[in-house]
Amino acid sequence: MTNLTNGASMPLWLDTASVPRFPPLTTDKQTDVCVIGAGIAGMTAAYLLAREGRQVLLIDAMGIGAGETGRTTAHFFPPDEWYAGVEEGFGEKGARQVAASFAGAIDLVEAIIRTENIDCGFERLDGYLYALPGDGFKDFDKEVAAAVRAGVDAEKLDKVPGLSFGTGSCVRYRNQAQFHPVKYLAGLAHAIVRLGGEIHGGTQALDVSGDPIMQTVRTQWSSIRAQAVVVATNTPFNNRMVMHTKQAAYRTYAVALRVPRGAVPRILLWDTGDPYYYVRLETPDAAAQHEYLIVGGADHKVGEDDHPEHRYDEIERWVRQRFPMAQQVEYRWSGEVMEPADGPAYLGRNPMDDDNVYIITGDSGNGMTHATIGAMVITDMLMGRDNPWAALYDPSRKVKHGLTDFMKEQADTLVRYADWARHGEAEFVEEIPPGEGRIMQMGSGKLAVYRDEQGGLHALDATCTHLGCVVHWNGGEKSWDCPCHGSRFGTDGQVLHGPAATPLLAVAVEQPGMPAPDAGRDQPPRPDAH
Structure with missing residues (x-):
């Protein structure tokens, strides 16, 4: 039986949804497209391609939603750089493309849910960005102007309405969304199978090799020959160096507390503090008298906190100072996000590879959105259609915006050796x-x-x-x-x-209390070692 999750903590989503289980792939196969990864990126790509009539085979090392999709907070919200930051780095045209792609992702998810009749609590909501006095970004006039130029329905307000604490001025972004991510994946799985797709859990892809005509995905059990491969594993395992020098891995944390039903307005909320926090609600079912107030944040670089449990306490303390109606903590979990050097995700053809290998990575805290956009871009590419966002999200793009942070991340990586x-x-x-x-x-x-x-x-x-x-x-x-x-x-x-x-x-441990004396490597590998 495959693992249900990739960590010791149990996210709310995995504990409150049932997903279909698929057996490992133990025989060699040939297909049109092999999709690697059963999170929202891979499942959406598989669904869209199967809907186009392509033969699709999807594999995952664990199972549906067991990776980072099951560890998200599952909201659709503006980009982490905000529209003022996107416009500064990519111009007004780039900001319009980001806004159109973000809106397109929400529209697609809503359309799939309607078409496939997926019960996953999808809901359109207003989202709010605010900053308490002394905390971070405050030029909301600049942000609203940039968002409006990009085509976003945004406005500045004196405060976030309906909260139990004063927020000061804020930006309201209309028509954002949220859902239950694992229930959504379960619905996609049933649809993929109905459309003739094939899914296998407990099947880890070890490498991808081939040529522009045919790629071979080698797993621990078998080999898959495919005309194209989509690597949707949060970060690509098939790319040794190039992509991993263009993004950095962070751990992020979430806490779900009970609150009385109706005690907190149904909105999405994000602040600009350091650390920053983001907030949403989840309603268990129509008859429940309580809801879950989900708050995330307290991020740090992967591997830089050996005992991060205190971060849950910090989030809980932040919640109780602002939401006095919050009751007991029901869930605590963490996940991993990949931060691109210049903001937008990397969605498209894998750099320095054959034209028939594609990647979806660089979620940057907008995993539900970027994953969906990536599936849309790659589907268009595989079907021979132009996509208006492909150049913006091209994994081969050179880093021009955010160079200072980019160089800092590279220096930090080298120090780790x-x-x-x-x-x-x-x-x-x-x-x-x-x-x-x-x-x-x-x-x-x-x-x-x-x-x-x-x-x-x-x-x-x-x-x-x-x-x-x-x-x-x-x-x-x-x-x-x-x-x-x-x-x-x-x-x-x-x-x-x-x-x-x-x-x-x-x-091996030779005797109680002592590791074998010849264990480990004699010499450390070089940072550029393969």
Whole structure:
């Protein structure tokens, strides 16, 4: 049976939806299009292509919604850079394209839900951006002007209406949306199968190779020959270097608290603080007397907080200061977002590859929107149609806007290779508490050692199998996370999140309390190692 999620925490979405389970693919296959990834990007692409009459085969290492789609807050809202930032970097034309693509994504999701009769709580809502005194961005006149020029229905208000606390001035963006993401994926799965598509869980893609005529996707069980491949795995595992120098991986956190039904207005809310927070509501069912107030934020670079549980407490404290009607916490979870160097996602042909391999990555906190846009762009490409947004989201574009942040991210990644020169976090395994992991020095190599709740030891080579960084412990999700490019591994070494495609190497423990003396690597790999 495949995993239901890629971490120890249980998101509200995965706990309140039933998804169809599909068996692993154990025989070789040939198809028109192989889609890798059963999140919203891959499932939407598979659906649209199947609807066009293409033969589609979709695989996922775990199962439907088990990756980052099941760990989102599932809202459709303006881009993280806001329209003033997009206009500054890409001009008025670029801002209009972003606005049109964002609106088009919401319209498509709504149309699919109507056509396929998917019960997923889709709802059109107004969204609000606000800034408390002293917190961040305040030039809302500039933002409204840029949004209106881009064709967005936006206006400045004195405050966000209906809240229990004063927000000061804000921007209202009309006609945004939210839904239950896993219920949506379940509906897409049924539709894909009805349209003749094929889905397989528990099937990890290990590599993609081929030529402009035919690609081969190799899995742990079989091979798939396809005329085209869509890599929709949050970050592409098939791209060794190029894309991973153009985006950075962040962990983000969410808390769902009960509130009395009707106590909080049905809106989307985002502030400009540092850290920033974003808010939405979820209603369990029509008869429920309570709702879930979902608040996300407290982001940090992957691998930079070994014990991030305090971030849930920070979010809860923020909520209780502003929403006194909030009751008990029902869910706490975290997810991973990929931040592009210059703002827009990367959607289209994979750089430095054959023309028939496509990627969807760079969600930047707008995963539901960008994933849907990516599926639309790639479907048009595969069907030989022009797409008005393809150039804007082209993964091959050069970074021109946001160069300062881009260079800072690259420098931070290079610094992480200095972890090889640092001593381990524990000298003896007896220092590792049950349920915790530590990096241990062994000769010139490093081990990632986890002690389970029963006291058993699980030792792994601590070298990320992507580009050789030393992994860090994530106590919140019980995983080993790479601070360089965002790969994540389970305590058994299995890949939970790319770009790594190969598990961490398990290392034998020779005697109780001591790892084998020859464990680990003799020399650290170079940052450019393959």
